[in-house]
Each structure stands twice: as structure tokens, then as C-alpha cells.
Amino acid sequence: MISQKTIDVVKSTAPVIKEHGQTITSRMYEIMFDIHPEVKPQFDMSAQANGTQPAKLATAVYAYATHIDDLGALKAAVDKIAHRHVQTHILPEQYPIVGECLLQAIKDVLGDRATDEVMTAWTEAYQALAEIFINREQQIYQTVAN
Numbered sequence: 614m615i616s617q618k619t620i621d622v623v624k625s626t627a628p629v630i631k632e633h634g635q636t637i638t639s640r641m642y643e644i645m646f647d648i649h650p651e652v653k654p655q656f657d658m659s660a661q662a663n664g665t666q667p668a669k670l671a672t673a674v675y676a677y678a679t680h681i682d683d684l685g686a687l688k689a690a691v692d693k694i695a696h697r698h699v700q701t702h703i704l705p706e707q708y709p710i711v712g713e714c715l716l717q718a719i720k721d722v723l724g725d726r727a728t729d730e731v732m733t734a735w736t737e738a739y740q741a742l743a744e745i746f747i748n749r750e751q752q753i754y755q756t757v758a759n
């Protein structure tokens with residue numbers, strides 16, 4: 614369950630997330646590949662270089678910010694992303710890595726607007742989204758295995 618407070622704060626950040634989305638996600642990959650170079654082989658580096666992947670992640674983060682109180686609307690998008698994650702062998706234990714880097718990137722790019730309230734809300738919101746992906750990917754992994 615995502616708290617109402619988190620829903621309200623995350624939704625209030627949607628315009629700024631939209632405006633700076635790709636800057637945030639480009640920064641997130643920069644941080645992640647620097648601190649966790651071991652994840653690099655899972656990524657298509659040409660999709661990084663031409664900005665396709667940061668753009669896709671920015672779209673997903675913005676969609677989440679606007680639909681955090683209407684998660685059913687994200688089902689098709691979650692499904693598509695989860696299948697891609699399974700293809701690239703993403704594991705549950707990798708979610709905290711992306712979370713740490715994404716939250717740091719939000720902080721770096723939003724500067725003064727990344728108040729404690731905003732960071733607390735996004736921390737809770739990321740955790741909830743990670744659980745949605747982890748559960749969906751577990752189902753897909755089981756289907757693939759059988």
C-alpha cells in the first residue's frame with residue numbers, strides 16, 4: 614500500500630519529472646554504470662548512446678508519477694517492461710541498485726526542489742514500483758521455466 618501522502622507528493626512532482634525526465638534518467642545511468650559497472654553487459658550500449666533507453670525510462674517514470682493512484686492504467690506498460698527485463702535476466706536483488714541511483718539522480722537534477730518530503734515520497738514510491746516489477750517478472754520467469 615502506498616500512503617496517501619506519498620501519492621500526493623509524487624503526483625505534485627509530475628510536472629518537474631516531465632520537464633527534466635531525460636536529464637534525470639541519463640544521470641541515473643551515469644551514476645549506475647560508474648558505481649555498478651557489473652550491470653553494463655545487460656544493457657544495449659547503443660540504446661544508451663543514442664538516448665533511446667534513457668527516454669524510455671523517463672517515459673515510464675513520468676507515467677508512474679501520474680498514475681500512482683491508478684496502477685491498473687500501467688498494466689500494459691509494466692508487462693512490456695517486465696518481459697524485456699526477463700529477456701535481459703534482471704533479478705530482484707538488482708532493484709535496490711537502480712533505486713539508489715534513480716533517487717540520487719532525482720536529487721542531483723531537482724536540487725532545492727528535492728526536499729526531504731519529496732525524497733521520502735519517491736523512496737516509498739520506487740519501492741512499491743519495484744515490487745510490482747519483481748512480482749510480474751517472477752511470474753514470467755516461472756512460465757519460461759515450464
Ligand code: HEM
Pocket residue numbers: 652655656657658660666669670673674693694697698701703704707708709711742743746
Ligand atoms: C522500477 C524500476 C525500473 C523501471 C521503471 C524500468 C524501466 C525500464 C524500461 C521502460 C525499459 C525499456 C523496455 C522496452 O524496451 O520496452 C527497461 C529496460 C531494461 N531495464 Fe529496466 N526498469 C527498472 C528496473 C530495472 C533494473 C533493476 C534493472 C537492472 C539493472 C533494469 C535493467 C534493464 C535492462 C537491461 C533493460 C533493457 C535495456 C536495453 O535494451 O538496453 N531495469 N527498463
